[in-house]
Amino acid sequence: VRIGVPAETAPGERRVALVPTHVEQLVARGLRVICEPGAGLGAWYRDDDYRAAGAELGEPWAADIVLTVTPPGPSQVERLAPGTVLIGFLAPATQGEQIQALRKAGVHAFAVEAVPRISRAQSMDALSSQASVAGYRAALLAAEKLPRFLPMLTTAAGTVPPASVLVLGAGVAGLQALATAKRLGARTTGYDVRPEVADQVRSVGATWLDLGVTAEGEGGYARDLTAEERASQQQRLTDAVSDYDAVITTAAVPGGRAPTLVTAEAVRAMRPGSVVVDLAGESGGNCELTVPGEETVVHDVTITAPLNLPSECAVHASDLYSRNLVELLGLLLDDEGRLSLDTDDEIVASARVTAKEPARDEEDD
Ligand code: NAD
Numbered sequence: 583v584r585i586g587v588p589a590e591t592a593p594g595e596r597r598v599a600l601v602p603t604h605v606e607q608l609v610a611r612g613l614r615v616i617c618e619p620g621a622g623l624g625a626w627y628r629d630d631d632y633r634a635a636g637a638e639l640g641e642p643w644a645a646d647i648v649l650t651v652t653p654p655g656p657s658q659v660e661r662l663a664p665g666t667v668l669i670g671f672l673a674p675a676t677q678g679e680q681i682q683a684l685r686k687a688g689v690h691a692f693a694v695e696a697v698p699r700i701s702r703a704q705s706m707d708a709l710s711s712q713a714s715v716a717g718y719r720a721a722l723l724a725a726e727k728l729p730r731f732l733p734m735l736t737t738a739a740g741t742v743p744p745a746s747v748l749v750l751g752a753g754v755a756g757l758q759a760l761a762t763a764k765r766l767g768a769r770t771t772g773y774d775v776r777p778e779v780a781d782q783v784r785s786v787g788a789t790w791l792d793l794g795v796t797a798e799g800e801g802g803y804a805r806d807l808t809a810e811e812r813a814s815q816q817q818r819l820t821d822a823v824s825d826y827d828a829v830i831t832t833a834a835v836p837g838g839r840a841p842t843l844v845t846a847e848a849v850r851a852m853r854p855g856s857v858v859v860d861l862a863g864e865s866g867g868n869c870e871l872t873v874p875g876e877e878t879v880v881h882d883v884t885i886t887a888p889l890n891l892p893s894e895c896a897v898h899a900s901d902l903y904s905r906n907l908v909e910l911l912g913l914l915l916d917d918e919g920r921l922s923l924d925t926d927d928e929i930v931a932s933a934r935v936t937a938k939e940p941a942r943d944e945e946d947d
Contacts, residue, residue, distance in 0.1 A: 583613050583647060583919055583921055584614045584615075584644075584645040584646050584647070585600070585608060585613055585646070585647045585648075585911075586617075586641075586642030586643060586644065586645030586648040586649070587599055587600045587605075587616070587617045587621050587637070587648075588618045588642040588643060588654075588658070589618045589620050589621040590624065590650070590652055591655065592652040594890055594893060595651060595890065595893050596625055596893045597892065597893055597896050597899050597900045598625045598627060599649035599651050599669075599670065599903065599904060599907060600617075600649050600908075601622065601625070601900050602622070602631040602632055602634070603635070603901075604904045604905065604907075604908045605632060605637045606635040607908065608911075609635065609636035609637070610636075611919050612919045613915075613919050614638065615632075615635075615636065615637040615638070616637065616638050616639075616644075617629070617638070617639055617640075617642060618639070618641070621642070624893075624896055625896040625899075626896070626897055627900075643658060644661070644663065646666060646667065647666070647667040647668075647669065647911070647914070648662065648668045648669070649907050650669070650670035651670060651671060652670065652671055653673055653677055653680055654668070659680075659683050659684060659687055659689070660687075662687055664687065665690070666690070667690045667692065667914065667921065668684065669691075669694065669907060669910060669911075670692075670694065671694055671695060671708070672684075672692075672693035672935060673695065674695060674696055674935045675695070675836070681935050681936060684935075690923065690937075691934070691935050692910070692914075692933040692934055692935070693933060693935045694706075694709070694906065694907075694910070694933070695708075695709060696933045696935055697709075697910065697929060697933045698801075698928060699802060700928070702929065705905070705906065705909040706907075706909045706910040706913075707906065708903055708906040708907070709754070711899075711902035711903060711905075711906055712892040712902070712903060713753065713754035713755040713758070714754055714758045714902075715758075715891065715898060715899045716755045716758075716891040717754065717755035717759040717830075717832065717861070718759070718762045718895070719888075719892075719894055719895055720755065720832070720859045720888075721758075721760075721762035721763040721830065723859050723886060723888065723891075724759075724763065724830055725763070727857040727877075727884050727886060728745055728827055728856075728857050729855045730742075730745050730827060732745045732747075732763065732766040732767045733766060733767020734767060744767055744768055745769070745827040745828060746768065746770075746771070746825065746827050746828075747768040747769070747770050747771070747827065747828045747829075747830065748770075748771045748791070748822070748825075748826040748829045748830070749763070749772045749773070749831075750819070750829065750830070750832065750833055750843050750868060751773075751832035751862075751868070752772040752773065752779045752782065752832075753774070753779075753832060755861055756772060756830070756832040757772075757779075757782055757783070757786055760787075760788045761786040761787070763828075764787040769789075770786075770787060770788035770789070771788055771789045771790075771791050771826070772786075772788045772789070772791065773790075773791040774833075775795055775796055775798075775807070776796070776797070776798050776802075776804055777796050777798075780792075793815060793819065793822070794814075794818070795807065795811050795814055795818075799835070799836075803835070803836050806835050806838055806841075812842075815843070816843070816845050816848075819843055819848060820845055820847050820848040820851065823844055823849075823852060824848070824852050826852075826856070827856055827857070828857040828859065829852075829856075829857070829858045829859070830859045830861065831858065831859070831860050831862055831867075831868035832861045832862065832868075833868050834862055834865060838865070839866045840867055841868060842868065844858060844860075844869040844870065844871075845870045846871055846880075849870075849871055849880060849881050849883050850881045852881070852883045854882035854883070855883075856882075857885075857886070858872075858883060858886070859886055859887075859888075860872045860886070860887040861887075861888075862887075863875060863888065863889050864889055867887055869887075871885055872887045873887065874887050910929075913927060913929055913930055925937070
């Protein structure tokens with residue numbers, strides 16, 4: 583079995599799907615790995631590192647299994663032979679047409695976003711590994727954009743109080759942002775609509791902000807709020823947000839638009855020089871004034887909504903993602919290293935997005 587590792591072509595994408603350490607492990611299991619020249623350069627892995635690990639340099643799209651970070655473009659899909667296995671972030675919730683194109687091309691496409699979040703799949707959970715990286719970088723970004731120190735400092739010129747950081751949405755990214763801001767010395771507070779995360783927030787040294795709105799959904803996720811709950815939450819947050827120097831927002835609802843948590847009114851009430859780091863830019867943003875992918879200054883508050891923070895931490899983001907893919911590959915290969923798709927396996931069945939029929943409204947389009 584040949585495993586292909588293409589160079590990512592999405593603008594700004596620096597990650598690579600398989601890193602040299604894992605190439606070595608796969609080659610030791612009798613697999614061949616074909617890397618596109620330069621595939622790892624964005625993540626600071628050289629072609630020589632891949633060669634030394636046992637990879638060949640060549641055309642990755644002709645392999646039996648192709649590993650990517652971002653979804654392939656139309657010209658890349660054309661290069662995939664029927665029966666090829668493709669694994670990557672394929673955005674099945676929003677890229678229905680792309681998935682349909684892969685299905686038509688006879689490709690077995692596995693979207694890492696669709697790996698179920700069950701205990702057995704934890705080591706394959708690429709959403710979590712990349713969210714951790716994003717949360718860490720979000721805290722650093724808040725620290726960098728704030729015109730203040732994060733830690734309390736006692737100097738000959740006076741004592742500086744610690745900055746206060748509020749994190750809205752305490753999932754994987756939010757908890758990592760809280761932990762990182764705490765390590766930098768900030769006073770941290772966390773909020774979520776799922777009350778069960780209160781203990782996790784406290785476990786990373788933060789105070790739990792209780793606004794009296796709970797919205798547990800299925801599978802450990804939050805559900806959409808009703809209009810009434812949303813209004814109540816926005817009002818309470820508007821009152822709370824002005825107490826903080828930095829607000830990091832990470833709230834998401836699976837497949838839906840990100841909830842608006844920080845209104846324009848709330849931003850206006852923040853102190854000059856405050857910062858909002860909005861990690862939900864890709865799904866519209868958690869701040870009413872967010873411009874996805876941009877940094878703006880409104881009412882003297884810096885609002886920044888980076889779209890791909892994991893790419894900015896490309897070495898470790900790639901290492902963790904690559905590990906997730908190797909674990910997932912373990913489910914798709916038999917003991918002799920041959921491809922064997924066990925469609926009865928819950929993880930294989932859920933992640934294989936080309937096996938499912940398109941939703942009815944997609945067909946109607
Ligand atoms: P996510 O990215 O979908 O959302 C981020 C956070 O935003 C969530 O904690 C969510 O509750 C919160 N949120 C949504 N709407 C909100 C609103 N209106 N106001 C405030 N907060 C809001 O979530 P995620 O980080 O990918 O994961 C969420 C949870 O899934 C985890 O905390 C965990 O419980 C579960 N999970 C389980 C596993 C596993 O068992 N293998 C792995 C990862 C995550």
